[in-house]
Amino acid sequence: MNQVINHVVSGFAGAGMTSFEKFLSVLQCPACAGGFSFAATASDHDVGNYGILTCRCGQYPVIDDVPILMTRPVGIISHWNDGAVHAGPAVQDLVTALKGGATTEALLDCLAFPRKFPLQGRLTRAHLWPVSISEKAGLAQTRAGLRRMIGQPVGKVVAKDVFNFFYSRRSGNNPYNAEYFLNRFAIPRYLSAMALVQRFSASEKPVLDIACGYGHFDHYLTRRRRSTPAIGVDLNFYQAWGAKKWVAPDAWFVCCDAGAGLPLKSDSCSGAVCSDAFAYIPDKALLVQEVERVAPMRPAIYARVGNREVGPPNPRHGGELRPDEYWDLFGRNHSRYFVDVALWKDYLMRSSPLDKEPATLQSLRWEKYLSYVTHPEALSAQGEEARVWCHGVGKLVLNPVLEITTDEPGALCTEFMFRTVWGAYEDADMMAYTDRWGRIEKTELRHALADPESAAASSLVGRFALIGVPEHFVPGDSM
Numbered sequence: 001m002n003q004v005i006n007h008v009v010s011g012f013a014g015a016g017m018t019s020f021e022k023f024l025s026v027l028q029c030p031a032c033a034g035g036f037s038f039a040a041t042a043s044d045h046d047v048g049n050y051g052i053l054t055c056r057c058g059q060y061p062v063i064d065d066v067p068i069l070m071t072r073p074v075g076i077i078s079h080w081n082d083g084a085v086h087a088g089p090a091v092q093d094l095v096t097a098l099k100g101g102a103t104t105e106a107l108l109d110c111l112a113f114p115r116k117f118p119l120q121g122r123l124t125r126a127h128l129w130p131v132s133i134s135e136k137a138g139l140a141q142t143r144a145g146l147r148r149m150i151g152q153p154v155g156k157v158v159a160k161d162v163f164n165f166f167y168s169r170r171s172g173n174n175p176y177n178a179e180y181f182l183n184r185f186a187i188p189r190y191l192s193a194m195a196l197v198q199r200f201s202a203s204e205k206p207v208l209d210i211a212c213g214y215g216h217f218d219h220y221l222t223r224r225r226r227s228t229p230a231i232g233v234d235l236n237f238y239q240a241w242g243a244k245k246w247v248a249p250d251a252w253f254v255c256c257d258a259g260a261g262l263p264l265k266s267d268s269c270s271g272a273v274c275s276d277a278f279a280y281i282p283d284k285a286l287l288v289q290e291v292e293r294v295a296p297m298r299p300a301i302y303a304r305v306g307n308r309e310v311g312p313p314n315p316r317h318g319g320e321l322r323p324d325e326y327w328d329l330f331g332r333n334h335s336r337y338f339v340d341v342a343l344w345k346d347y348l349m350r351s352s353p354l355d356k357e358p359a360t361l362q363s364l365r366w367e368k369y370l371s372y373v374t375h376p377e378a379l380s381a382q383g384e385e386a387r388v389w390c391h392g393v394g395k396l397v398l399n400p401v402l403e404i405t406t407d408e409p410g411a412l413c414t415e416f417m418f419r420t421v422w423g424a425y426e427d428a429d430m431m432a433y434t435d436r437w438g439r440i441e442k443t444e445l446r447h448a449l450a451d452p453e454s455a456a457a458s459s460l461v462g463r464f465a466l467i468g469v470p471e472h473f474v475p476g477d478s479m
Protein backbone atom coordinates (compact mmCIF):
# COMPACT_ATOMS: atom_id res chain seq x y z
CA MET A 1 0.00 0.00 0.00
CA ASN A 2 1.23 3.48 -0.77
CA GLN A 3 1.92 5.91 1.98
CA VAL A 4 1.71 9.64 1.39
CA ILE A 5 3.93 12.05 3.29
CA ASN A 6 3.47 15.78 2.83
CA HIS A 7 6.43 17.96 3.53
CA VAL A 8 6.24 21.46 4.84
CA VAL A 9 9.78 21.69 6.19
CA SER A 10 12.13 24.16 4.56
CA GLY A 11 15.52 23.29 6.14
CA PHE A 12 17.58 20.10 6.00
CA ALA A 13 17.41 19.59 9.76
CA GLY A 14 13.75 19.07 10.53
CA ALA A 15 12.93 17.47 13.87
CA GLY A 16 11.27 14.06 13.98
CA MET A 17 11.90 13.18 10.34
CA THR A 18 13.99 10.42 8.88
CA SER A 19 17.09 11.44 6.98
CA PHE A 20 15.31 10.49 3.73
CA GLU A 21 12.34 12.74 4.59
CA LYS A 22 14.68 15.63 5.40
CA PHE A 23 16.35 15.11 2.04
CA LEU A 24 12.99 15.13 0.22
CA SER A 25 12.00 18.29 2.07
CA VAL A 26 14.72 20.36 0.32
CA LEU A 27 13.90 19.15 -3.20
CA GLN A 28 11.79 21.03 -5.69
CA CYS A 29 10.53 20.27 -9.17
CA PRO A 30 12.90 21.61 -11.84
CA ALA A 31 9.88 22.51 -14.03
CA CYS A 32 7.31 24.15 -11.70
CA ALA A 33 9.65 24.89 -8.74
CA GLY A 34 7.04 23.42 -6.39
CA GLY A 35 7.68 21.02 -3.50
CA PHE A 36 6.76 17.34 -3.57
CA SER A 37 4.62 14.85 -1.76
CA PHE A 38 5.96 11.33 -1.69
CA ALA A 39 4.07 8.05 -2.03
CA ALA A 40 6.24 5.08 -1.12
CA THR A 41 6.09 1.85 -3.10
CA ALA A 42 6.87 -1.34 -1.22
CA SER A 43 9.95 -2.88 -2.78
CA ASP A 44 10.14 -6.50 -3.88
CA HIS A 45 13.69 -6.69 -2.51
CA ASP A 46 15.16 -5.41 0.70
CA VAL A 47 16.84 -2.15 -0.26
CA GLY A 48 16.40 1.65 -0.33
CA ASN A 49 13.31 3.81 -0.76
CA TYR A 50 11.13 3.47 -3.84
CA GLY A 51 8.13 5.57 -4.71
CA ILE A 52 6.65 8.49 -6.59
CA LEU A 53 7.16 12.21 -6.03
CA THR A 54 4.22 14.37 -7.04
CA CYS A 55 4.33 18.12 -7.61
CA ARG A 56 1.86 20.59 -9.16
CA CYS A 57 2.93 19.68 -12.69
CA GLY A 58 3.76 15.98 -12.71
CA GLN A 59 5.30 12.88 -11.18
CA TYR A 60 8.85 11.59 -10.84
CA PRO A 61 10.19 8.20 -9.72
CA VAL A 62 12.41 7.47 -6.72
CA ILE A 63 14.41 4.33 -7.46
CA ASP A 64 16.44 2.71 -4.67
CA ASP A 65 16.85 6.01 -2.76
CA VAL A 66 17.58 8.13 -5.87
CA PRO A 67 14.91 10.58 -7.11
CA ILE A 68 15.03 11.03 -10.88
CA LEU A 69 14.11 14.68 -11.46
CA MET A 70 14.42 15.10 -15.21
CA THR A 71 12.39 14.49 -18.31
CA ARG A 72 15.07 13.05 -20.61
CA PRO A 73 15.42 9.24 -20.69
CA VAL A 74 17.49 7.63 -17.97
CA GLY A 75 20.37 5.61 -19.30
CA ILE A 76 24.10 5.63 -19.65
CA ILE A 77 25.08 9.10 -20.81
CA SER A 78 28.62 9.95 -21.84
CA HIS A 79 30.53 11.70 -19.05
CA TRP A 80 31.20 14.44 -21.49
CA ASN A 81 27.43 14.96 -21.87
CA ASP A 82 27.83 14.63 -25.63
CA GLY A 83 25.52 11.72 -26.33
CA ALA A 84 24.01 8.59 -24.86
CA VAL A 85 26.06 5.41 -24.63
CA HIS A 86 22.68 3.76 -24.17
CA ALA A 87 19.27 5.45 -23.99
CA GLY A 88 17.26 3.78 -21.24
CA PRO A 89 13.65 4.09 -20.07
CA ALA A 90 11.50 7.22 -20.20
CA VAL A 91 10.87 8.69 -16.76
CA GLN A 92 7.08 8.30 -17.13
CA ASP A 93 7.50 4.56 -17.88
CA LEU A 94 9.38 4.22 -14.61
CA VAL A 95 6.53 5.94 -12.78
CA THR A 96 4.12 3.44 -14.37
CA ALA A 97 6.37 0.50 -13.44
CA LEU A 98 6.49 1.68 -9.82
CA LYS A 99 2.71 2.05 -9.72
CA GLY A 100 2.58 -1.63 -10.73
CA GLY A 101 5.06 -2.52 -7.95
CA ALA A 102 7.83 -3.61 -10.35
CA THR A 103 10.66 -2.03 -8.33
CA THR A 104 13.52 -4.38 -9.24
CA GLU A 105 12.68 -4.33 -12.94
CA ALA A 106 12.54 -0.52 -12.85
CA LEU A 107 15.98 -0.43 -11.25
CA LEU A 108 17.41 -2.84 -13.83
CA ASP A 109 15.87 -0.78 -16.65
CA CYS A 110 17.78 2.27 -15.37
CA LEU A 111 21.11 0.46 -15.15
CA ALA A 112 21.22 -1.87 -18.15
CA PHE A 113 23.26 -1.24 -21.28
CA PRO A 114 24.09 -3.60 -24.14
CA ARG A 115 27.42 -5.33 -23.58
CA LYS A 116 29.49 -5.44 -26.77
CA PHE A 117 30.73 -8.79 -28.02
CA PRO A 118 34.27 -9.28 -29.32
CA LEU A 119 34.41 -8.48 -33.07
CA GLN A 120 30.86 -7.09 -32.91
CA GLY A 121 31.85 -3.74 -34.41
CA ARG A 122 33.60 -5.29 -37.40
CA LEU A 123 30.87 -7.87 -38.04
CA THR A 124 28.15 -5.22 -37.82
CA ARG A 125 30.01 -3.00 -40.27
CA ALA A 126 30.30 -5.98 -42.61
CA HIS A 127 26.49 -6.51 -42.22
CA LEU A 128 27.13 -9.97 -40.77
CA TRP A 129 25.62 -9.20 -37.38
CA PRO A 130 22.24 -7.47 -37.20
CA VAL A 131 22.31 -4.58 -34.73
CA SER A 132 18.98 -5.45 -33.08
CA ILE A 133 20.03 -9.04 -32.26
CA SER A 134 23.37 -8.04 -30.77
CA GLU A 135 21.72 -5.22 -28.84
CA LYS A 136 19.16 -7.62 -27.34
CA ALA A 137 21.78 -10.23 -26.47
CA GLY A 138 24.07 -7.57 -24.98
CA LEU A 139 21.25 -6.12 -22.89
CA ALA A 140 20.23 -9.56 -21.62
CA GLN A 141 23.81 -10.30 -20.61
CA THR A 142 24.20 -7.04 -18.70
CA ARG A 143 20.83 -7.47 -17.04
CA ALA A 144 21.83 -10.92 -15.79
CA GLY A 145 25.10 -9.47 -14.43
CA LEU A 146 23.24 -6.63 -12.73
CA ARG A 147 20.70 -9.00 -11.21
CA ARG A 148 23.58 -10.97 -9.68
CA MET A 149 25.19 -7.76 -8.45
CA ILE A 150 22.11 -6.31 -6.73
CA GLY A 151 21.25 -9.72 -5.27
CA GLN A 152 24.43 -9.69 -3.19
CA PRO A 153 24.96 -7.75 0.02
CA VAL A 154 26.83 -4.44 -0.31
CA GLY A 155 30.30 -5.42 0.84
CA LYS A 156 30.36 -8.65 -1.15
CA VAL A 157 30.29 -6.38 -4.18
CA VAL A 158 32.49 -3.30 -3.74
CA ALA A 159 32.80 0.03 -5.57
CA LYS A 160 35.75 -1.27 -7.57
CA ASP A 161 33.54 -4.07 -9.02
CA VAL A 162 30.90 -1.50 -9.92
CA PHE A 163 33.46 0.71 -11.73
CA ASN A 164 34.80 -2.32 -13.60
CA PHE A 165 31.26 -3.34 -14.55
CA PHE A 166 30.22 0.01 -16.00
CA TYR A 167 33.56 0.86 -17.61
CA SER A 168 34.68 -2.54 -18.90
CA ARG A 169 36.09 -2.65 -22.41
CA ARG A 170 32.79 -4.06 -23.60
CA SER A 171 30.61 -1.41 -21.93
CA GLY A 172 30.76 1.24 -24.64
CA ASN A 173 31.96 3.62 -21.91
CA ASN A 174 35.52 4.90 -21.70
CA PRO A 175 37.53 2.26 -19.72
CA TYR A 176 39.78 5.01 -18.31
CA ASN A 177 36.89 5.95 -16.03
CA ALA A 178 37.41 2.78 -13.96
CA GLU A 179 40.93 3.92 -13.12
CA TYR A 180 39.81 7.52 -12.58
CA PHE A 181 37.16 6.63 -10.03
CA LEU A 182 39.32 4.01 -8.29
CA ASN A 183 42.25 6.40 -7.86
CA ARG A 184 40.03 9.44 -7.33
CA PHE A 185 40.92 9.98 -3.65
CA ALA A 186 44.64 10.30 -4.37
CA ILE A 187 45.05 11.89 -7.80
CA PRO A 188 46.43 15.45 -8.02
CA ARG A 189 43.13 17.01 -9.05
CA TYR A 190 41.41 15.62 -5.93
CA LEU A 191 44.14 17.13 -3.78
CA SER A 192 43.82 20.45 -5.65
CA ALA A 193 40.09 20.54 -4.98
CA MET A 194 40.64 19.47 -1.37
CA ALA A 195 42.97 22.42 -0.74
CA LEU A 196 39.69 24.41 -0.95
CA VAL A 197 36.94 21.91 -0.09
CA GLN A 198 38.43 21.20 3.37
CA ARG A 199 37.63 24.85 4.17
CA PHE A 200 33.82 24.47 3.96
CA SER A 201 32.54 25.33 7.44
CA ALA A 202 30.49 22.79 9.33
CA SER A 203 26.78 23.36 8.78
CA GLU A 204 23.40 21.76 9.31
CA LYS A 205 22.63 22.51 5.69
CA PRO A 206 24.08 20.25 3.01
CA VAL A 207 26.84 21.08 0.59
CA LEU A 208 25.64 20.54 -2.96
CA ASP A 209 27.94 18.45 -5.17
CA ILE A 210 27.13 19.27 -8.80
CA ALA A 211 27.84 16.53 -11.39
CA CYS A 212 28.99 14.45 -8.44
CA GLY A 213 29.98 11.29 -10.33
CA TYR A 214 30.39 8.53 -7.74
CA GLY A 215 30.22 10.93 -4.79
CA HIS A 216 33.86 10.92 -3.69
CA PHE A 217 33.55 14.47 -2.34
CA ASP A 218 30.41 13.47 -0.49
CA HIS A 219 32.30 10.65 1.22
CA TYR A 220 34.80 13.21 2.49
CA LEU A 221 32.20 15.77 3.59
CA THR A 222 29.99 13.31 5.44
CA ARG A 223 32.86 11.39 7.06
CA ARG A 224 35.30 14.15 8.04
CA ARG A 225 35.44 15.19 11.71
CA ARG A 226 33.46 18.39 11.07
CA SER A 227 30.98 16.29 9.13
CA THR A 228 28.60 18.16 6.87
CA PRO A 229 25.53 16.76 5.10
CA ALA A 230 25.90 16.47 1.35
CA ILE A 231 23.62 16.14 -1.67
CA GLY A 232 25.09 15.06 -5.00
CA VAL A 233 23.38 15.52 -8.36
CA ASP A 234 24.40 13.81 -11.58
CA LEU A 235 22.92 13.22 -15.01
CA ASN A 236 23.78 9.54 -14.82
CA PHE A 237 21.50 7.45 -12.66
CA TYR A 238 24.00 4.59 -12.42
CA GLN A 239 26.54 6.93 -10.83
CA ALA A 240 24.17 8.64 -8.38
CA TRP A 241 22.91 5.17 -7.40
CA GLY A 242 26.44 3.72 -7.12
CA ALA A 243 27.50 6.73 -5.03
CA LYS A 244 24.68 6.16 -2.53
CA LYS A 245 25.29 2.42 -2.24
CA TRP A 246 29.05 2.13 -2.33
CA VAL A 247 30.79 5.47 -1.81
CA ALA A 248 28.83 7.91 0.36
CA PRO A 249 25.87 6.14 1.99
CA ASP A 250 25.28 9.01 4.45
CA ALA A 251 24.84 11.54 1.63
CA TRP A 252 21.83 11.75 -0.70
CA PHE A 253 21.81 11.82 -4.48
CA VAL A 254 19.51 13.03 -7.25
CA CYS A 255 19.61 12.04 -10.90
CA CYS A 256 19.02 15.24 -12.90
CA ASP A 257 20.48 17.55 -15.50
CA ALA A 258 22.41 20.20 -13.58
CA GLY A 259 22.24 22.40 -16.67
CA ALA A 260 18.45 22.59 -16.58
CA GLY A 261 17.92 24.33 -13.21
CA LEU A 262 18.77 22.79 -9.84
CA PRO A 263 16.03 20.73 -8.15
CA LEU A 264 16.67 22.26 -4.72
CA LYS A 265 14.79 24.87 -2.72
CA SER A 266 16.20 28.38 -2.42
CA ASP A 267 18.67 28.87 0.42
CA SER A 268 18.68 25.14 1.20
CA CYS A 269 22.47 24.57 0.93
CA SER A 270 25.52 25.82 2.80
CA GLY A 271 27.81 25.77 -0.23
CA ALA A 272 28.48 24.00 -3.50
CA VAL A 273 31.23 22.19 -5.33
CA CYS A 274 31.36 21.32 -9.02
CA SER A 275 34.51 19.36 -9.75
CA ASP A 276 35.87 18.25 -13.08
CA ALA A 277 32.54 18.81 -14.78
CA PHE A 278 31.79 22.51 -15.39
CA ALA A 279 32.87 22.20 -19.03
CA TYR A 280 30.03 19.73 -19.68
CA ILE A 281 27.27 22.12 -18.63
CA PRO A 282 25.98 23.92 -21.73
CA ASP A 283 24.27 26.85 -20.01
CA LYS A 284 26.94 27.89 -17.52
CA ALA A 285 25.35 31.23 -16.65
CA LEU A 286 22.12 29.48 -15.64
CA LEU A 287 24.00 27.05 -13.39
CA VAL A 288 25.95 29.84 -11.66
CA GLN A 289 22.69 31.74 -11.08
CA GLU A 290 21.04 28.60 -9.73
CA VAL A 291 23.92 27.92 -7.35
CA GLU A 292 23.53 31.47 -6.01
CA ARG A 293 19.81 30.78 -5.50
CA VAL A 294 20.26 27.52 -3.56
CA ALA A 295 23.31 28.74 -1.59
CA PRO A 296 23.15 32.56 -1.54
CA MET A 297 26.39 34.29 -0.49
CA ARG A 298 27.86 30.89 0.35
CA PRO A 299 31.10 29.56 -1.15
CA ALA A 300 30.85 27.64 -4.41
CA ILE A 301 33.98 25.86 -5.62
CA TYR A 302 34.21 25.25 -9.37
CA ALA A 303 37.21 22.93 -9.30
CA ARG A 304 39.38 22.17 -12.31
CA VAL A 305 37.80 24.14 -15.09
CA GLY A 306 39.73 23.98 -18.35
CA ASN A 307 41.29 26.90 -20.20
CA ARG A 308 39.97 26.87 -23.77
CA GLU A 309 43.24 28.29 -25.13
CA VAL A 310 45.34 25.36 -23.91
CA GLY A 311 45.03 21.81 -25.28
CA PRO A 312 43.52 19.29 -25.08
CA PRO A 313 39.93 20.47 -25.59
CA ASN A 314 37.58 18.96 -23.06
CA PRO A 315 35.03 17.88 -24.16
CA ARG A 316 36.04 17.29 -27.73
CA HIS A 317 33.53 19.64 -29.32
CA GLY A 318 34.04 22.53 -26.91
CA GLY A 319 32.64 23.69 -23.59
CA GLU A 320 35.58 25.47 -21.99
CA LEU A 321 36.12 29.23 -21.66
CA ARG A 322 39.14 31.52 -21.34
CA PRO A 323 40.29 32.43 -17.78
CA ASP A 324 38.97 36.02 -18.09
CA GLU A 325 35.62 34.74 -19.42
CA TYR A 326 35.21 32.46 -16.43
CA TRP A 327 36.05 35.33 -14.10
CA ASP A 328 33.39 37.53 -15.72
CA LEU A 329 30.90 34.69 -15.45
CA PHE A 330 31.53 34.11 -11.74
CA GLY A 331 31.60 37.87 -11.02
CA ARG A 332 34.96 39.60 -10.64
CA ASN A 333 34.01 41.34 -7.41
CA HIS A 334 32.95 38.22 -5.54
CA SER A 335 35.10 35.39 -6.92
CA ARG A 336 38.73 34.30 -6.99
CA TYR A 337 40.69 31.97 -9.22
CA PHE A 338 43.47 29.55 -8.35
CA VAL A 339 45.95 27.64 -10.49
CA ASP A 340 45.39 23.89 -10.12
CA VAL A 341 49.06 22.88 -10.30
CA ALA A 342 49.70 25.19 -7.33
CA LEU A 343 46.67 23.94 -5.37
CA TRP A 344 47.81 20.34 -4.95
CA LYS A 345 51.14 21.61 -3.67
CA ASP A 346 49.30 23.84 -1.17
CA TYR A 347 47.39 20.76 -0.08
CA LEU A 348 50.57 18.76 0.50
CA MET A 349 52.28 21.67 2.29
CA ARG A 350 49.14 22.36 4.34
CA SER A 351 49.15 25.99 3.29
CA SER A 352 45.93 27.85 2.65
CA PRO A 353 45.50 28.98 -0.96
CA LEU A 354 43.32 31.78 0.41
CA ASP A 355 46.33 33.41 2.05
CA LYS A 356 48.17 33.90 -1.23
CA GLU A 357 48.15 36.81 -3.63
CA PRO A 358 46.22 35.86 -6.79
CA ALA A 359 48.27 35.30 -9.95
CA THR A 360 47.76 37.89 -12.69
CA LEU A 361 45.34 37.01 -15.49
CA GLN A 362 48.17 37.32 -18.05
CA SER A 363 50.21 34.68 -16.23
CA LEU A 364 47.39 32.15 -16.76
CA ARG A 365 47.90 32.09 -20.54
CA TRP A 366 49.36 28.55 -20.53
CA GLU A 367 47.67 27.15 -17.46
CA LYS A 368 45.29 24.38 -18.53
CA TYR A 369 43.35 23.94 -15.28
CA LEU A 370 42.03 26.55 -12.86
CA SER A 371 39.61 26.53 -9.95
CA TYR A 372 37.26 29.39 -9.16
CA VAL A 373 35.54 30.12 -5.85
CA THR A 374 32.61 32.45 -5.47
CA HIS A 375 32.27 34.13 -2.05
CA PRO A 376 35.70 32.87 -0.95
CA GLU A 377 35.46 34.99 2.22
CA ALA A 378 32.78 32.56 3.43
CA LEU A 379 35.26 29.66 3.40
CA SER A 380 36.83 28.89 6.73
CA ALA A 381 40.48 29.87 7.24
CA GLN A 382 40.81 26.64 9.16
CA GLY A 383 41.64 23.52 7.15
CA GLU A 384 42.05 19.98 8.48
CA GLU A 385 43.86 19.67 11.81
CA ALA A 386 47.56 18.76 11.97
CA ARG A 387 48.16 15.11 11.01
CA VAL A 388 44.67 14.77 9.43
CA TRP A 389 44.63 14.38 5.67
CA CYS A 390 41.54 14.62 3.49
CA HIS A 391 42.82 11.63 1.52
CA GLY A 392 43.01 9.69 4.79
CA VAL A 393 39.34 10.08 5.72
CA GLY A 394 37.61 6.69 5.87
CA LYS A 395 38.87 3.13 6.10
CA LEU A 396 42.63 2.86 5.57
CA VAL A 397 43.63 0.61 2.67
CA LEU A 398 46.61 0.21 0.37
CA ASN A 399 46.59 3.02 -2.21
CA PRO A 400 44.84 1.34 -5.19
CA VAL A 401 47.46 2.70 -7.60
CA LEU A 402 50.00 0.41 -5.90
CA GLU A 403 50.49 -3.29 -6.34
CA ILE A 404 52.27 -5.55 -3.88
CA THR A 405 55.21 -7.07 -5.73
CA THR A 406 56.87 -8.94 -2.82
CA ASP A 407 55.50 -10.02 0.53
CA GLU A 408 58.64 -10.20 2.71
CA PRO A 409 58.53 -11.37 6.36
CA GLY A 410 58.94 -7.80 7.66
CA ALA A 411 57.70 -5.63 4.81
CA LEU A 412 55.51 -5.32 1.74
CA CYS A 413 57.23 -4.11 -1.42
CA THR A 414 55.01 -2.13 -3.77
CA GLU A 415 55.08 -0.83 -7.31
CA PHE A 416 53.20 2.17 -8.68
CA MET A 417 51.49 1.63 -12.03
CA PHE A 418 48.76 3.38 -14.00
CA ARG A 419 46.42 1.04 -15.87
CA THR A 420 45.75 3.21 -18.92
CA VAL A 421 47.82 5.55 -21.05
CA TRP A 422 45.25 8.30 -20.56
CA GLY A 423 45.44 7.87 -16.77
CA ALA A 424 49.21 8.22 -16.90
CA TYR A 425 48.96 11.35 -19.03
CA GLU A 426 46.20 13.01 -17.03
CA ASP A 427 47.44 12.25 -13.53
CA ALA A 428 51.20 11.92 -14.06
CA ASP A 429 51.94 14.31 -11.18
CA MET A 430 50.74 11.63 -8.78
CA MET A 431 54.20 10.10 -9.17
CA ALA A 432 55.69 13.21 -7.52
CA TYR A 433 54.26 12.29 -4.12
CA THR A 434 53.74 8.51 -4.34
CA ASP A 435 56.58 5.99 -4.17
CA ARG A 436 57.42 4.48 -7.55
CA TRP A 437 58.90 1.50 -5.69
CA GLY A 438 57.83 1.46 -2.07
CA ARG A 439 58.44 -0.53 1.07
CA ILE A 440 55.90 -0.67 3.88
CA GLU A 441 57.23 -2.01 7.18
CA LYS A 442 54.70 -4.48 8.60
CA THR A 443 55.07 -3.24 12.19
CA GLU A 444 54.21 0.29 11.10
CA LEU A 445 51.36 -1.04 8.97
CA ARG A 446 49.91 -3.02 11.89
CA HIS A 447 50.04 0.06 14.11
CA ALA A 448 48.39 2.18 11.45
CA LEU A 449 45.55 -0.26 10.82
CA ALA A 450 44.95 -0.85 14.53
CA ASP A 451 44.81 2.88 15.25
CA PRO A 452 43.99 5.26 12.38
CA GLU A 453 44.77 8.19 14.73
CA SER A 454 48.34 6.98 15.32
CA ALA A 455 51.55 8.58 14.10
CA ALA A 456 52.14 5.41 12.03
CA ALA A 457 48.83 5.94 10.20
CA SER A 458 49.54 9.62 9.62
CA SER A 459 52.97 8.80 8.24
CA LEU A 460 51.74 6.07 5.84
CA VAL A 461 48.87 8.27 4.69
CA GLY A 462 51.28 11.20 4.31
CA ARG A 463 53.39 8.98 2.01
CA PHE A 464 50.27 7.89 0.06
CA ALA A 465 51.07 4.24 0.87
CA LEU A 466 47.68 4.03 2.61
CA ILE A 467 44.63 6.12 1.78
CA GLY A 468 41.20 6.47 3.37
CA VAL A 469 38.25 5.11 1.40
CA PRO A 470 34.57 4.27 2.01
CA GLU A 471 33.79 1.02 3.84
CA HIS A 472 32.93 -0.93 0.68
CA PHE A 473 35.31 0.55 -1.84
CA VAL A 474 37.90 -2.16 -2.52
CA PRO A 475 37.91 -5.88 -1.67
CA GLY A 476 38.70 -6.60 1.98
CA ASP A 477 41.71 -8.76 1.11
CA SER A 478 43.51 -6.09 -0.94
CA MET A 479 46.38 -5.95 1.60
Ligand SMILES: C[S@@+](CC[C@H](N)C(=O)[O-])C[C@H]1O[C@@H](n2cnc3c(N)ncnc32)[C@H](O)[C@@H]1O
Nearest residue numbers: 081211212213234235257258259275276277280
Ligand atom coordinates in the same frame (compact mmCIF):
# COMPACT_ATOMS: atom_id res chain seq x y z
C1 LIG B 1 34.69 13.66 -14.85
S1 LIG B 1 33.23 13.27 -13.97
C2 LIG B 1 33.48 14.13 -12.42
C3 LIG B 1 32.72 13.52 -11.30
C4 LIG B 1 32.89 14.18 -9.92
N1 LIG B 1 32.48 15.57 -9.89
C5 LIG B 1 34.32 14.05 -9.45
O1 LIG B 1 35.03 15.06 -9.43
O2 LIG B 1 34.72 12.93 -9.08
C6 LIG B 1 32.03 14.29 -14.81
C7 LIG B 1 30.60 14.05 -14.34
O3 LIG B 1 29.75 15.05 -14.88
C8 LIG B 1 28.47 14.46 -15.06
N2 LIG B 1 27.70 15.36 -15.93
C9 LIG B 1 28.00 15.76 -17.20
N3 LIG B 1 27.03 16.60 -17.63
C10 LIG B 1 26.13 16.77 -16.62
C11 LIG B 1 24.93 17.52 -16.46
N4 LIG B 1 24.44 18.28 -17.44
N5 LIG B 1 24.27 17.44 -15.29
C12 LIG B 1 24.73 16.66 -14.28
N6 LIG B 1 25.85 15.92 -14.37
C13 LIG B 1 26.55 15.98 -15.53
C14 LIG B 1 28.83 13.11 -15.66
O4 LIG B 1 27.76 12.20 -15.60
C15 LIG B 1 30.02 12.72 -14.79
O5 LIG B 1 29.61 12.01 -13.66
Ligand SMILES: [Zn+2]
Nearest residue numbers: 029032055057
Ligand atom coordinates in the same frame (compact mmCIF):
# COMPACT_ATOMS: atom_id res chain seq x y z
ZN1 LIG C 1 6.49 20.24 -11.13
